[in-house]
Amino acid sequence: MNGATSLVKTLASAGVEVCFANPGTSEMHFVAALDQVGDIRCVLGLFEGVVTGAADGYARMADKPASTLLHLGPGFANGLANVHNARRANAPMVNIVGDHATYHKQHDAPLTSDVEGVAKPFSDWVRTSADSRSVARDGAAAVAAAMTPPGRVATLILPADASWNEADGPAPLPPVEGRAPVAPEAISQAARVLRSGEPAVLFMGGDALHEPGLMLAGRIAAKTGARLLAQTLNARVERGAGRVAVDFLPYPVDAALATLANVRHLVLVGSEAPVAFFAYPDKPSVLIPPQCETHTLATPGEDIVGALEALAEELGAPQNAPVQEREEHSPSSGEAITPESAAAAVGMLLPEGAIVVDEALTAAAAFMSRTRGAASHDYLQVTGGAIGIGLPLATGAAVACPDRKVICLQADGSAMYTVQALWTQAREGLDVTTILLNNRSYAILKHELANLGAGDVGRGALDMMELDRPALDWVGLARGMGVEAQRAETLEELERHFAAGVRSEGPYLIDLVL
Numbered sequence: 001m002n003g004a005t006s007l008v009k010t011l012a013s014a015g016v017e018v019c020f021a022n023p024g025t026s027e028m029h030f031v032a033a034l035d036q037v038g039d040i041r042c043v044l045g046l047f048e049g050v051v052t053g054a055a056d057g058y059a060r061m062a063d064k065p066a067s068t069l070l071h072l073g074p075g076f077a078n079g080l081a082n083v084h085n086a087r088r089a090n091a092p093m094v095n096i097v098g099d100h101a102t103y104h105k106q107h108d109a110p111l112t113s114d115v116e117g118v119a120k121p122f123s124d125w126v127r128t129s130a131d132s133r134s135v136a137r138d139g140a141a142a143v144a145a146a147m148t149p150p151g152r153v154a155t156l157i158l159p160a161d162a163s164w165n166e167a168d169g170p171a172p173l174p175p176v177e178g179r180a181p182v183a184p185e186a187i188s189q190a191a192r193v194l195r196s197g198e199p200a201v202l203f204m205g206g207d208a209l210h211e212p213g214l215m216l217a218g219r220i221a222a223k224t225g226a227r228l229l230a231q232t233l234n235a236r237v238e239r240g241a242g243r244v245a246v247d248f249l250p251y252p253v254d255a256a257l258a259t260l261a262n263v264r265h266l267v268l269v270g271s272e273a274p275v276a277f278f279a280y281p282d283k284p285s286v287l288i289p290p291q292c293e294t295h296t297l298a299t300p301g302e303d304i305v306g307a308l309e310a311l312a313e314e315l316g317a318p319q320n321a322p323v324q325e326r327e328e329h330s331p332s333s334g335e336a337i338t339p340e341s342a343a344a345a346v347g348m349l350l351p352e353g354a355i356v357v358d359e360a361l362t363a364a365a366a367f368m369s370r371t372r373g374a375a376s377h378d379y380l381q382v383t384g385g386a387i388g389i390g391l392p393l394a395t396g397a398a399v400a401c402p403d404r405k406v407i408c409l410q411a412d413g414s415a416m417y418t419v420q421a422l423w424t425q426a427r428e429g430l431d432v433t434t435i436l437l438n439n440r441s442y443a444i445l446k447h448e449l450a451n452l453g454a455g456d457v458g459r460g461a462l463d464m465m466e467l468d469r470p471a472l473d474w475v476g477l478a479r480g481m482g483v484e485a486q487r488a489e490t491l492e493e494l495e496r497h498f499a500a501g502v503r504s505e506g507p508y509l510i511d512l513v514l
């Protein structure tokens with residue numbers, strides 16, 4: 001067997017079931033091996049940002065890595081923004097990046113670049129296979145690296161001759177590190193500050209935002225009066241009716257500061273200490289108020305749920321916690337379409353167990369508030385702030401969970417970065433309903449212009465934020481890629497088309513005119 005076959009067999013036996021791919025000449029042996037071995041589902045993306053964003057969505061839902069297959073430095077570079085988002089999501093990810101044959105590199109052929117140099121800033125683990133006999137072992141090490149808590153980005157660079165030369169056979173997965181238990185002092189310290197009666201917040205991320213962690217946090221809050229607060233952007237939050245509800249730290253600096261204003265103790269539970277997304281003149285970078293002490297109960301890679309269990313026990317927390325009630329915000333008939341009324345309609349009709357992808361930007365706050373008491377669902381956010389992930393993320397989530405409905409709340413400007421994902425959804429028959437939030441602008445940037453005090457601006461600056469010349473034909477774009485699509489200009493049309501999307505078993509797009 002050749003190196004490529006030994007690698008595909010290694011990945012499959014390590015549990016990799018899907019390869020999101022956009023290959024080229026240097027990856028042809030790998031493509032042939034995928035076909036020959038047959039244990040890994042291949043999903044073609046027509047742009048590398050689709051490939052990497054889909055791998056992220058898959059990993060967030062499946063809790064294990066997919067692999068990507070990308071073409072040398074330029075192909076990988078095209079996908080990096082969503083590798084960045086995956087890394088910020090702590091999503092396990094194995095990138096296989098083809099490169100020129102080792103002996104060909106010296107000739108500086110057109111596609112030659114420093115692939116390791118491209119990979120390093122966006123990966124936690126990078127290796128270039130030296131030859132075909134090391135490829136299997138390197139592949140197994142890449143999967144183990146990706147699965148190291150809390151989830152990492154591993155990039156294996158595969159020279160073409162390491163693919164096609166003779167190899168020994170697949171390699172076993174080395175032992176994967178588990179989540180380290182937190183030190184007893186971290187638990188007793190958290191217990192001490194929560195018992196103090198001083199205003200405290202459990203600031204939550206990662207596993208703390210999945211049902212077992214949420215219930216434990218809810219019980220601790222019920223006992224101590226601590227507030228539960230999630231990071232602004234999270235890989236996956238389990239929320240909706242029947243679950244312990246958390247608020248999210250708002251994105252705008254002033255709102256975030258107001259949320260944390262009176263807090264005396266901030267207990268980090270699988271989260272990073274909160275900082276402002278950007279610096280703004282005259283606003284702080286660190287969002288923690290001066291009187292507030294920060295305590296780490298569990299870092300993102302530690303045993304977050306175990307730490308919450310130990311803390312609940314130490315505090316003698318009750319066995320149950322109050323959960324979110326079902327809320328229905330029915331928009332009144334004839335109401336105009338706004339983010340709020342649209343979100344109310346979607347919240348009402350959201351199917352049980354949906355996966356909601358939020359790249360709604362200026363409409364996100366409305367959707368978050370109106371889905372708080374909707375049927376229970378998973379909520380996926382743009383963890384790294386790099387836009388152009390919504391459609392790919394939904395694509396990967398649908399591959400991971402074929403029995404669940406995926407709802408993609410997608411702002412129009414962001415959608416245009418990776419719109420090709422719609423084609424993959426059609427080709428794979430993925431059950432994704434996209435609500436395309438068509439405001440024909442980069443609306444958030446207009447707010448940011450004001451927030452930054454950039455002064456009175458003229459037409460030239462504002463023109464950088466308008467997408468209406470020409471207006472995008474979203475129904476035409478979706479249908480052109482094989483996705484059923486309808487336009488909604490009234491709430492009644494939104495409700496009708498959303499119900500049709502929910503009923504349909506394949507991809508569906510609603511062009512929601514805001």
Ligand SMILES: Cc1ncc(C[n+]2csc(CCOP(=O)(O)OP(=O)(O)O)c2C)c(N)n1
Nearest residue numbers: 361362386387411412413414441442443444
């Ligand atoms: C990769 C990347 N490029 C550019 C930006 C800067 N950026 C942030 S928001 C935004 C526009 C978003 O517009 P849209 O998706 O239409 O949402 P809206 O603000 O209209 O709700 C841009 C260009 C970014 N965050 N990430």
